[in-house]
Amino acid sequence: MRTIMLATVVALAPVAVHAQGSQFEHYQKMVAEGSPAELFAVEGEALWKKPQGPKHASLEKCDLGRGPGVLKGAYARLPRYFKDADRVMDLETRLLYCMETLQGRDRKEALKRPFGNADKPSEMEYLSAYIALQSRGFKLNPGLSHPKEREAYELGKALFHTRTGLWDFSCTTCHGTPGKRIRSSELPVLDDPKTVRPLMATWPAYRVSNSTFKTMQWRINDCFRQMRTPEPDFGSETVNAVNMFLTATARGATYRGPGTKR
Amino acid sequence: MTTKLILGAGLAALLLPAAASGEPTDREVQAIMKRDFHPHGQATMDRLDQDAVQRVCTDTRNKPPAELAKTLEADQYKTIRFPEGSLLGDWKKGAAIAWSGRGMQWQDDPKKPSGGGCYNCHEIGPERTSFGTIGPSLKQFGKLRGNTPGMQRYVYGKIYNAKAYSLCSEMPRFGYTRSLTEQQMKDLTAYLLDPASPVNK
Amino acid sequence: MPGPMKMRATLAAGYTDVRVLMSHPMETGQRKGPDGKPVPMHFIQNVTVKVNGKTVIEGQTSQAVSRNPVFAFRLKGGQKGDKIEISWRDNEGESNSTEAAVA
Amino acid sequence: MSLDRRRMLRSAGALGALLVAGLLKPLAALAAWNKDAFTAKTVDGALKGLGVAGSEPNGGLTLDAPQIAENGAVVPIEISSSIPGTTSIAVVIEKNPFPLASKFDFMEGALPFVRLNVKMGETSHVRVIATAGGKSYTASKEVKVTIGGCGG
Numbered sequence: 001m002r003t004i005m006l007a008t009v010v011a012l013a014p015v016a017v018h019a020q021g022s023q024f025e026h027y028q029k030m031v032a033e034g035s036p037a038e039l040f041a042v043e044g045e046a047l048w049k050k051p052q053g054p055k056h057a058s059l060e061k062c063d064l065g066r067g068p069g070v071l072k073g074a075y076a077r078l079p080r081y082f083k084d085a086d087r088v089m090d091l092e093t094r095l096l097y098c099m100e101t102l103q104g105r106d107r108k109e110a111l112k113r114p115f116g117n118a119d120k121p122s123e124m125e126y127l128s129a130y131i132a133l134q135s136r137g138f139k140l141n142p143g144l145s146h147p148k149e150r151e152a153y154e155l156g157k158a159l160f161h162t163r164t165g166l167w168d169f170s171c172t173t174c175h176g177t178p179g180k181r182i183r184s185s186e187l188p189v190l191d192d193p194k195t196v197r198p199l200m201a202t203w204p205a206y207r208v209s210n211s212t213f214k215t216m217q218w219r220i221n222d223c224f225r226q227m228r229t230p231e232p233d234f235g236s237e238t239v240n241a242v243n244m245f246l247t248a249t250a251r252g253a254t255y256r257g258p259g260t261k262r
Numbered sequence: 263m264t265t266k267l268i269l270g271a272g273l274a275a276l277l278l279p280a281a282a283s284g285e286p287t288d289r290e291v292q293a294i295m296k297r298d299f300h301p302h303g304q305a306t307m308d309r310l311d312q313d314a315v316q317r318v319c320t321d322t323r324n325k326p327p328a329e330l331a332k333t334l335e336a337d338q339y340k341t342i343r344f345p346e347g348s349l350l351g352d353w354k355k356g357a358a359i360a361w362s363g364r365g366m367q368w369q370d371d372p373k374k375p376s377g378g379g380c381y382n383c384h385e386i387g388p389e390r391t392s393f394g395t396i397g398p399s400l401k402q403f404g405k406l407r408g409n410t411p412g413m414q415r416y417v418y419g420k421i422y423n424a425k426a427y428s429l430c431s432e433m434p435r436f437g438y439t440r441s442l443t444e445q446q447m448k449d450l451t452a453y454l455l456d457p458a459s460p461v462n463k
Numbered sequence: 464m465p466g467p468m469k470m471r472a473t474l475a476a477g478y479t480d481v482r483v484l485m486s487h488p489m490e491t492g493q494r495k496g497p498d499g500k501p502v503p504m505h506f507i508q509n510v511t512v513k514v515n516g517k518t519v520i521e522g523q524t525s526q527a528v529s530r531n532p533v534f535a536f537r538l539k540g541g542q543k544g545d546k547i548e549i550s551w552r553d554n555e556g557e558s559n560s561t562e563a564a565v566a
Numbered sequence: 567m568s569l570d571r572r573r574m575l576r577s578a579g580a581l582g583a584l585l586v587a588g589l590l591k592p593l594a595a596l597a598a599w600n601k602d603a604f605t606a607k608t609v610d611g612a613l614k615g616l617g618v619a620g621s622e623p624n625g626g627l628t629l630d631a632p633q634i635a636e637n638g639a640v641v642p643i644e645i646s647s648s649i650p651g652t653t654s655i656a657v658v659i660e661k662n663p664f665p666l667a668s669k670f671d672f673m674e675g676a677l678p679f680v681r682l683n684v685k686m687g688e689t690s691h692v693r694v695i696a697t698a699g700g701k702s703y704t705a706s707k708e709v710k711v712t713i714g715g716c717g718g
Contacts, residue, residue, distance in 0.1 A: 023632065023633045023634040024634060024636065026632045026633065026634075027632035027634060027635050027636055027642075028636075030630075030631075030632055030642035030644075031640055031642055031683075033642065033681075035533065036484050036486070036531035036532075036533055038469050038484055039466065039467055039468075039469055039484045039485075039486045039531060042467040042469060043466075043467060118488070118530065119488070154284060154285045154286060155286055155291070155294065157285060158285045158286050158288075158291050159291060159295075161320060161323060162288075162291055162295075162312075162320050163312070163315075163316040163319050163320045163430075164295070164309075164310055164312060164316060165309050165310070166305075166309045166366055166434070166439050166441065167366070167434035167435075167439065167441070168315065168316055168319075168425070168432075168434060168435065169432070169434075170320065172324075173396070173432045174396065177396075179395070180394070180395050180396050181393075181394045181395045181396070182382050182383070182394045182396065182714070182715065182716055183363075183381060183382055183392040183393060183394050183712070183713050183714050183715060183716070184391075184392040184393075184634070184636055184712035184713060184714045185636055185714035185715055187396075206531075208637045208639055208640040209637055209639070209714075209715060211530045211531070211639065224299075225305075225367050225368055225369070226367065226716050228305065228309065228366050228367060229299065229305060229309055229310060230299040230300060230301045230302055230305045230306060230307050230309055230310065230368070231299060231300055231301075231302035231305065231368055232298055232299050233298050233299065233300060236298035236299075237294060237297075237298055238294060238295055238298040238299070239298070262636045262637050262714050262715070363715075363716045379716065382716050391710070391712060392712040392713040392714070478677055489685075491685070508599040509599060512676065514675055517675065518673060519672070519673050519674070519675040519676040520670060520671065520672055520673065520676045521670070521671040521673070522668060522669070522670045522671075522680075523599050523600055523604070523668060523669045523670075524667070524668045525604045525664060525666060525667050525668060526664070526685075527659060527662055527664065527666075527667035527668075527684050527685050527686075528667060528668060528682060528683065528684055528685070529639060529640045529641075529682075529683035529684060529685055530639070532682065532683065533681075533682065533683055534680065534681065534682050535644075535679075535680070535681035535682075536676065536677075536679065536680060536681075537646075537676070537677040537679040538675060538676055538677065539675055539676065539677055554599075
């Protein structure tokens, strides 16, 4: 119901909105309105229900934090602490955990191809699209009460300011000062709720530059690639902590993804 | 090298449990990163070893105490190897290096020369309409400043090791990290200073 | 096998708003594949919109339409339950279609 | 090739000629793909293929497109016409290798409106052409294609 209402709002939006805001905003807005993201959700649903692995089980009993199989609003509450795994997990880290425990899959096999491409998106990408879609309209509210959740937030914050890698970059090099651009892309400040909210409200997303659907684990991984560091492990504490820092900073934003990005 | 010595202390860091509240120390962050990353292609694990510059800039959130900054900047200046003779290479090649954002990443072929990625952050020549604004505009750089040997030395040195001039600059140390070759840095210097370069038209 | 399609048709002020997503590579023939060889042209050429069985829009498209095409159309008036059908056909003769009732 | 098949082809050719001349207009022809127009490498060629001789600007034809696109792979455009009796809208991207990007025919029951994403190789004018009552109208807008991201 919610998704249908959104579509109507989009259709009724006046054509001349671009009078306000920057020229880049106009592009971003138009791109977001014509998003193929939901196509990936269709495939994601099939994957969610498909029995796989040695246990020949689907992911339908996977507990994303709101109980086994409950998807409504689950994404908006991540990352959070999971008692069974005794750690903080974001969506993809949790999906990996479910693949291992429910489906009996080997971690290496499940992680053989965590990031796909336009010709062949990955399982994680399809699943993320399907699951995130079911948090539309929910407020972002990651776990921040458990000590490990606060620890993840603090680690994420520290990582955000850590200058590292061959070229001495930190997250703040690009995302610390308002009004900056990398080539023609406007750079959001990522420790300011005002600028992080619209961003985290629309990831995961269909990314035009990749012509495919992309997730937060990928987004953070790709920042490290451009920071000229070695590669962070998928689902590692580091990546989860950065994700936690960003999501916690965006807390309270209404989720309206999966979105579309440049 | 002084910088390497200070850096060595960070390598011995042990994984200490992060405090239940409050930000983890630099040392803890380093240990967690070392555990959570793996080498990929040319991006080896030693790239996570923080040197003195990175450590001080992280700790002070890019606002180092003036005295310390001065000392470390002097250390950084000593790393610059200025070639003999003119520092002006081929501006045409420099233009291509300034535009390319490739190089030194884990998927890049280490045998291929790296780009400088200059346009990612700077406005430079009129021939490119897509440019970043993280760094200052370098429009008409040589036209406004001339191309005396002193100016050539400044530009070459800044590309080689920007931290010698401003400790917590966001600009990479292209020569110090062997990201660009001597010839590439000369070509970039020419792109900024040569009167024939479109930058100065 | 053609990828999925997704359509939404909703009543708006005096018209029906139709939005459709199509999974398709829309290859231009210019792009090189992982093997270094150009990927052959492969793109949707025809898009048809029908309301209760009657054709109302006939679209022809080239390889210049973006990968995973998204179209929005508007239909005169309309009422809840009207059956909208959208189909496509590409240069290799592949096709797909989807149906939805106006909500 | 059999004689029969050859004869058949010849008559098909004759039928084609009649179609081009506009003497015959079977309904099925509507669903075809206008190869001449879509494979034309110039704007003039594309317009000729569409059978558009000349067109005049009209305020009733609106084109919404971003002034700057961060990525030429997806440039969203929205076109609507309030010109009475609009039966078709074509989208031409002047500097694309094959300028004609799409053409939509609107029949009774549809509003002359379409929104889609197109690819643009470089900065170019996007031109839309609407046909109403046998006449053609045009609107255009320049879209600057820039390069975002780190270029690597």
